[in-house]
Amino acid sequence: MIPSVLPTYNRAPLAFVRGEGSWLVAEDGRRYLDLGSGIAVNALGHAHPALVATITEQAQRLWHVSNVYTIPEQERLAQLLTDRTFADTVFFTNSGTETAELAIKMARKFHHDAGQPERIEIIAFEGAFHGRSTGAIAAAGSEKMVKGFGPLMPGFVHLKWPTSDADHAAIRAAITDRTCAVIIEPIQGEGGIRPVPDQCLKGLRDLCDATGTLLIFDEVQCGMGRTGRLFAHEWAGVTPDIMMVAKGIGGGFPLGAVLATERAASGMTAGTHGSTYGGNPLGCAVGAKVVELISDPAFLAEVARKGALLRQGLESLVARHPQVFEAVRGEGLMLGLKCRPAPADVVKAGYAAGILTVAAADNVLRLLPALNIPDTDIAEALVRLDQAATTLEHAA
Numbered sequence: 001m002i003p004s005v006l007p008t009y010n011r012a013p014l015a016f017v018r019g020e021g022s023w024l025v026a027e028d029g030r031r032y033l034d035l036g037s038g039i040a041v042n043a044l045g046h047a048h049p050a051l052v053a054t055i056t057e058q059a060q061r062l063w064h065v066s067n068v069y070t071i072p073e074q075e076r077l078a079q080l081l082t083d084r085t086f087a088d089t090v091f092f093t094n095s096g097t098e099t100a101e102l103a104i105k106m107a108r109k110f111h112h113d114a115g116q117p118e119r120i121e122i123i124a125f126e127g128a129f130h131g132r133s134t135g136a137i138a139a140a141g142s143e144k145m146v147k148g149f150g151p152l153m154p155g156f157v158h159l160k161w162p163t164s165d166a167d168h169a170a171i172r173a174a175i176t177d178r179t180c181a182v183i184i185e186p187i188q189g190e191g192g193i194r195p196v197p198d199q200c201l202k203g204l205r206d207l208c209d210a211t212g213t214l215l216i217f218d219e220v221q222c223g224m225g226r227t228g229r230l231f232a233h234e235w236a237g238v239t240p241d242i243m244m245v246a247k248g249i250g251g252g253f254p255l256g257a258v259l260a261t262e263r264a265a266s267g268m269t270a271g272t273h274g275s276t277y278g279g280n281p282l283g284c285a286v287g288a289k290v291v292e293l294i295s296d297p298a299f300l301a302e303v304a305r306k307g308a309l310l311r312q313g314l315e316s317l318v319a320r321h322p323q324v325f326e327a328v329r330g331e332g333l334m335l336g337l338k339c340r341p342a343p344a345d346v347v348k349a350g351y352a353a354g355i356l357t358v359a360a361a362d363n364v365l366r367l368l369p370a371l372n373i374p375d376t377d378i379a380e381a382l383v384r385l386d387q388a389a390t391t392l393e394h395a396a
């Protein structure tokens with residue numbers, strides 16, 4: 001019999017009742033060190049006092065009105081984001097998937113209004129993940145995501161993940177007079193913590209500039225401080241025309257945002273897009289507090305330092321357990337351990353050791369701790385991962 005919850009997830013038999021910082025407490029009272037953060041969502045850990053205070057204060061005042069009215073909390077969050085990024089304007093959503101939908105619409109509308117309606121093709125990359133809507137699965141294009149879901153939204157071209165000059169030559173060759181945009185995650189998350197080399201991001205920016213193609217960065221997973229910069233593309237010193245943000249920006253409240261330059265957003269006039277919930281006062285009050293805390297340069301420097309500390313520990317874990325771990329990759333606190341066994345088995349061994357991690361493609365185990373994880377919890381995480389690896393070695 002089908003469960004009352006649609007069984008689209010292979011769920012672990014773990015249910016949590018409380019969260020405190022980097023820890024989750026299960027129904028049976030057992031404490032788990034959370035290095036998944038709800039897949040890069042709980043950027044400030046669980047029950048952060050400033051976020052609890054903000055949401056409580058806002059909840060007592062006003063939750064929701066409608067985007068037919070002016071929403072001061074939304075304007076404030078938009079201003080915080082435009083002050084701190086390349087962007088001139090922001091649209092708020094409830095999820096990352098919705099940001100993909102708007103990014104696609106915005107890019108196509110830009111060319112339509114510029115008198116080139118034939119420019120509808122969007123170049124995307126193998127291993128990408130942009131969400132689960134019909135548009136977002138068409139953008140990703142992998143068989144796993146699209147199989148059985150009928151005719152896909154047309155207009156996507158899929159290329160190899162760019163790491164070399166040859167891959168850039170392939171992108172250059174793929175850009176035609178029908179090309180609208182290139183969409184890319186500066187660090188692939190679901191694809192297995194695969195960073196695009198800085199040179200490649202720069203090369204992409206140049207190619208887009210030379211051909212009038214819009215560049216869309218999907219920073220849903222790698223953005224909001226995760227790499228030690230507010231957004232991951234800042235490391236490469238280039239900016240996109242359109243950027244997708246979600247996950248960490250709400251700190252656990254469902255919130256997303258599409259950031260864009262005035263030029264790229266020029267087609268999105270009144271009536272071209274909308275959302276009932278997106279940008280409501282409750283979500284935006286929380287989002288503004290998250291952005292304030294995370295964008296502080298001192299906070300970001302700490303993320304980079306903690307990332308280096310965790311990475312160093314993981315490197316020695318790889319050296320101690322070569323049958324389990326092959327290599328470390330990633331940036332800041334968005335780290336991946338390339339595994340020899342199936343990462344799902346390592347995640348399971350982690351449960352037994354009281355640590356939560358997330359599997360990704362390419363045989364990678366993802367570590368996405370809260371950005372404010374204390375050093376003592378990083379040390380404890382390394383002990384628990386060591387335990388999990390030892391168990392797997394003994395079981396082999």
Ligand SMILES: Cc1ncc(COP(=O)(O)O)c(C=O)c1O
Nearest residue numbers: 095096097129130131189220221
């Ligand atoms: C890079 C990226 N884009 C888009 C999404 C979709 O976000 P959501 O699940 O909030 O719809 C995800 C989610 O994992 C993601 O990692």
